[in-house]
Amino acid sequence: MKGTERDTMKFSVNDTVFYGVHGVCTVSEISKREFCGSVSDYYTLKPVFSERSTVYVPVEKDSEPKLRKVMSEEEVYQVIAELPTKKCDWVENDMARKAAFTGILKGGSAGELAALVKTLHEKRVSLEKQNKKMHSADKRMLSEAEKMFHEEVAFVMNIDRDGVAPFISETLEKLQSR
Numbered sequence: 001m002k003g004t005e006r007d008t009m010k011f012s013v014n015d016t017v018f019y020g021v022h023g024v025c026t027v028s029e030i031s032k033r034e035f036c037g038s039v040s041d042y043y044t045l046k047p048v049f050s051e052r053s054t055v056y057v058p059v060e061k062d063s064e065p066k067l068r069k070v071m072s073e074e075e076v077y078q079v080i081a082e083l084p085t086k087k088c089d090w091v092e093n094d095m096a097r098k099a100a101f102t103g104i105l106k107g108g109s110a111g112e113l114a115a116l117v118k119t120l121h122e123k124r125v126s127l128e129k130q131n132k133k134m135h136s137a138d139k140r141m142l143s144e145a146e147k148m149f150h151e152e153v154a155f156v157m158n159i160d161r162d163g164v165a166p167f168i169s170e171t172l173e174k175l176q177s178r
Helices: 003-007 073-085 094-107 110-129 136-157 161-176
Strands: 016-019 023-035 038-047 055-058 067-069
Touching: 016 038, 023 055, 023 136, 073 110, 073 136, 073 161, 094 110, 094 136, 110 136, 136 161
Parallel strands: none
Antiparallel strands: 016 023, 016 067, 023 038, 038 055
């Protein structure tokens, strides 16, 4: 690969990145690939929590927010500290809500994912208090957002995915007791 092409790349082999709905991935290779008759540079990503998958992402699209470095520990704590004041706007129209929340999932911003999880969790609790059930599309959205956010936190903090919710609760309790 020419030096000028390499200079435009944001990530290197062995970097750990977060890529949209695929979550935490390792850049395993950067190579030229042909898709749809066009040859371009691609990142080959291996999802950390789904070893059988492989994802190819064009290098020229790497400026999109859905492909980013994983959070640092400091950023994890910052996202958690901001949770009490963060929330997504609830959209009453089912289709519009699905579109808005899907945009958050595809964008992959850790803060927005955390806010989405919080918003959907609060909505589920509110509905349960009224003896109502959450819309199935909202349940799927909550599940996907939780998976994405929890996997990144688990990876960064080196904890089990099942330990993420207690970790967040404990961290919030410590922050509130200060």
